[in-house]
Amino acid sequence: MTLTKATQVTKTGDFGKRKSYIKRYWQLYALLSLPIAYFLIFRYGPMYGVQIAFKDFNLFQGINGSEWIGLEAFREVFAMNDFYITLRNTFMLNFLDLLVSFPAPIILAIMLYEIRNAWFKKISQTLLYIPHFISWVIIGGIVYQLFGTQSGMVNAVLQALGMDAIPFLTDKNSWLITYLFTGVWQSAGWGTILYLAALTGVNKELFEAADVDGASRMKKIWHITLPSIKPTIITLLILNLGKMVSIGFDRPYIIGNTAVREYSDVLSTFVYRIGLEAGQYTLATVVGLFQAVVGLVFILGSNYISKKVTGDGIL
Amino acid sequence: MSARTSNRIFDIVNITCVSLFVLFCLLPFVHMIAVSLSSNRAITSGEVTLFPVELNWGAYTQVFSDHSMLTSLGFTVILTVATTLLCMLFTIAAAYPLTKGNLKGRKFFMYLIVITMFFSGGIIPEYLLIRDLHMINTVWALILPGLVSPFNLIILITFFKNIPPSLEESAEIDGSSYMHTLIKIVLPLSLPVMATLALFYAVGRWNGFQDALMYINDPQIYPLQLKLFQMVQNNMVTELTQMEGANRTALTPEALKAATVIFATVPILLVYPWLQKYFVSGVMLGAVKG
Numbered sequence: 001m002t003l004t005k006a007t008q009v010t011k012t013g014d015f016g017k018r019k020s021y022i023k024r025y026w027q028l029y030a031l032l033s034l035p036i037a038y039f040l041i042f043r044y045g046p047m048y049g050v051q052i053a054f055k056d057f058n059l060f061q062g063i064n065g066s067e068w069i070g071l072e073a074f075r076e077v078f079a080m081n082d083f084y085i086t087l088r089n090t091f092m093l094n095f096l097d098l099l100v101s102f103p104a105p106i107i108l109a110i111m112l113y114e115i116r117n118a119w120f121k122k123i124s125q126t127l128l129y130i131p132h133f134i135s136w137v138i139i140g141g142i143v144y145q146l147f148g149t150q151s152g153m154v155n156a157v158l159q160a161l162g163m164d165a166i167p168f169l170t171d172k173n174s175w176l177i178t179y180l181f182t183g184v185w186q187s188a189g190w191g192t193i194l195y196l197a198a199l200t201g202v203n204k205e206l207f208e209a210a211d212v213d214g215a216s217r218m219k220k221i222w223h224i225t226l227p228s229i230k231p232t233i234i235t236l237l238i239l240n241l242g243k244m245v246s247i248g249f250d251r252p253y254i255i256g257n258t259a260v261r262e263y264s265d266v267l268s269t270f271v272y273r274i275g276l277e278a279g280q281y282t283l284a285t286v287v288g289l290f291q292a293v294v295g296l297v298f299i300l301g302s303n304y305i306s307k308k309v310t311g312d313g314i315l
Numbered sequence: 316m317s318a319r320t321s322n323r324i325f326d327i328v329n330i331t332c333v334s335l336f337v338l339f340c341l342l343p344f345v346h347m348i349a350v351s352l353s354s355n356r357a358i359t360s361g362e363v364t365l366f367p368v369e370l371n372w373g374a375y376t377q378v379f380s381d382h383s384m385l386t387s388l389g390f391t392v393i394l395t396v397a398t399t400l401l402c403m404l405f406t407i408a409a410a411y412p413l414t415k416g417n418l419k420g421r422k423f424f425m426y427l428i429v430i431t432m433f434f435s436g437g438i439i440p441e442y443l444l445i446r447d448l449h450m451i452n453t454v455w456a457l458i459l460p461g462l463v464s465p466f467n468l469i470i471l472i473t474f475f476k477n478i479p480p481s482l483e484e485s486a487e488i489d490g491s492s493y494m495h496t497l498i499k500i501v502l503p504l505s506l507p508v509m510a511t512l513a514l515f516y517a518v519g520r521w522n523g524f525q526d527a528l529m530y531i532n533d534p535q536i537y538p539l540q541l542k543l544f545q546m547v548q549n550n551m552v553t554e555l556t557q558m559e560g561a562n563r564t565a566l567t568p569e570a571l572k573a574a575t576v577i578f579a580t581v582p583i584l585l586v587y588p589w590l591q592k593y594f595v596s597g598v599m600l601g602a603v604k605g
Contacts, residue, residue: 021419027493028412032424035409038462039428045444046436052443063443111333120330126591127337133583135522137540141576142343145350151569153346156361189340193598214318217325249438249525254544268438275439276529288437296433 053285069282077286086270086287089263093179093252094244101183102240105191106233110225112192113199114217128189136250139182143255144169147178175260182255198232199225234310242302246295267291344580351375351573358569374574383534384542384575391539392582395520398458402516403509405462410471411497432465442529456530457538461519467512470600474508475501511597514590521583543579546572 048063053073055066077083108128115121131139146153147168155165168178206224215223249268256264265273267287275284306312345365350358351374352367362368378384412418413425435441441460450456478501486496502509527541 025415025418025493028415028418031408031494031497032412035405035463035468036424036427038405038459039431042441042444042460042462043431043435046440047434048436049440049443050436052440062447108333108336111329111336114325114329115333116326117330124333124337126588128340129591129594130584130587131340133518133522133587134580135524135540137522137524137543138576138580141543141546141572142347145347145569145573145576146343151359151361153361153364156364159361185340185343188336190598193595197599216318216321254524271438272525272529276442281439281443285437285439288439292434292437299433 050285050289052282053289055282057282057285059281073282073286077283077290080283082265082270083287085262086265086267089252090247090266090268091244092263093266094247096176096180097183098240100180101187101191102237104184104188106195106229108188109192109195109199109229110221112196113225114221125189125192128192130189131186132190134186136248136254139186140254143178143182169257170259172260172263175256175263179252179255179264182251194232194236195229198229202228231310235306235312238302238306238309241305242299243295245291245298344577347573347576347580351570351577353570355568355570371570374568374570375578377571378574378578383537384578386535387537387539387542388578388582390536391521394454394457394538395517397454398461398520399513399517401458402462402464402467403513406464406468406471406512407497407502407509409463409468410475411493411501413472414475428463428465428468438525438529445530451530452533452536454536457520457523457526460526461523464516464519467515470597471505471508471512474505474600478504507593507596508600510590511593511600514593515597518583539579543575546575 052063052066054068054070055063056069056072057063057066061067112121112125115124144152147155149155149165149167149170152168154168159165166174166177168174202224207220210220210224245267247266247268249272252264252266253269253272256269268291271284271288271291274280274287342365346363349363349365349367352370352372353363354369354371357363357368409428413421415421436444445451445456445460448455450459482500482504483496486500491499522540523538524540524544527538528544531537531541
């Protein structure tokens with residue numbers, strides 16, 4: 001029986017091969033079909049919908065029924081003052097965040113690495129990671145409690161020290177402090193993980209040799225510890241620069257408010273505001289598409305730079 | 316100064332700095348707990364810092380007797396579990412076939428998936444899609460759009476590839492089907508990485524806010540974050556009206572807001588210490604490129 005089947009396969013040639021291939025792999029294709037369907041519908045579906053950036057979209061006619069208008073919506077967006085304000089704010093908040101939140105985990109990781117008491121180190125790490133798991137909504141609740149001008153604890157402390165209260169939530173310049181504070185608070189501890197991982201690979205003999213030379217702790221940090229995490233620092237820095245134009249929605253939307261909108265309104269909140277709150281779907285899609293394309297250029301650019309600098313891409 | 320004393324001073328300064336940073340991370344929680352347990356008078360006059368003033372459990376009694384809050388918590392727990400299970404199912408279903416180098420079309424499927432990491436349609440086309448699929452105000456709007464994270468998928472593919480092929484081959488020689496090999500051999504060997512990915516999905520769903528804001532306006536299925544947000548927003552309005560000198564007695568009690576924030580934080584704090592190692596290993600996995 002099996003023998004006849006085998007001769008049949010050789011006789012029918014290609015068809016038989018294909019049949020046995022399918023017989024062998026059909027389970028894998030069956031498995032794969034579910035996630036591929038997901039990607040086609042929920043990831044590529046919206047990409048199909050991007051065409052409304054070039055259409056005069058309205059809900060009743062739908063994506064296909066709406067009329068083509070070429071680049072008219074782009075012209076309209078590029079003439080909007082708010083577009084430039086949100087673009088500037090996106091860059092400004094990302095840049096300030098990089099300035100403040102990027103060095104924090106490096107310093108913290110080095111300090112943790114220098115702790116010799118394993119028990120204290122472990123407890124500290126556990127506690128430092130906690131803020132990473134707190135949602136922006138909860139952080140928002142905490143921030144409004146802490147930084148309120150009249151009943152907030154921070155201002156109560158400042159006033160007890162004889163200083164003036166600072167309108168952390170309602171003055172746009174002071175609000176920047178609040179925004180940056182949340183970034184450091186949430187990410188500094190968690191950000192140490194990659195640096196600490198890089199430090200586990202440091203050759204201990206280097207430190208012993210430095211001890212023989214009588215080097216101080218600071219000297220050892222400067223000449224051994226820092227250089228050994230330098231590649232990680234550079235890679236993460238380039239990665240962060242590649243994300244300059246992308247900004248999450250939750251943080252600026254929740255920490256921001258109408259009083260500081262001049263600084264807190266960024267591309268992601270702008271898209272939400274004009275698209276879903278004001279119903280200008282076409283304009284919002286144009287802004288979203290602009291952000292996606294510029295974001296892609298930034299990522300590819302940073303990958304190129306990474307290859308030049310570190311000899312290894314980030315993609 | 317001898318090398319030993321300077322070493323000692325370094326240790327003391329270092330440990331002090333780390334301790335201060337740990338305090339910096341924890342103090343906001345301590346303050347929120349203190350506020351949640353204080354009288355309204357003490358809170359609004361700014362007397363509460365790190366300890367409750369005029370101890371008062373009223374806020375917690377109120378939170379726990381608020382039926383909608385408990386419903387929202389229950390719904391969010393079920394939603395998170397269901398989402399995590401489905402996400403894992405789909406991620407595994409994608410990862411395993413894509414580790415088979417001789418599978419025709421593998422490269423094509425990989426490109427199809429990786430492209431979505433760098434380009435997406437944006438939230439407006441996504442919203443319109445969900446709307447066209449009639450998923451607005453259904454749990455599906457919260458579950459389906461994020462079913463497979465390409466990032467997590469690549470982590471899992473990398474892990475599967477590192478399983479010694481001899482283990483799988485011996486099963487295949489025994490005539491075991493792919494499905495059987497996956498369930499009996501590959502998955503049991505991948506439990507730690509799957510725990511990590513499941514946690515990523517679970518935390519993402521638990522903390523997720525934007526999709527709920529966009530797709531859900533039926534209070535019956537408000538996830539906890541959306542419910543909380545309304546209180547935060549309320550807080551913000553409070554802050555803005557105070558500026559204009561509004562009457563503060565008419566406001567929602569601060570203690571209640573603080574108690575709600577604590578109420579929503581505690582579940583995370585309860586599970587976090589037990590699962591910490593999986594989270595940390597996840598970051599490392601993500602750093603190793605596929």
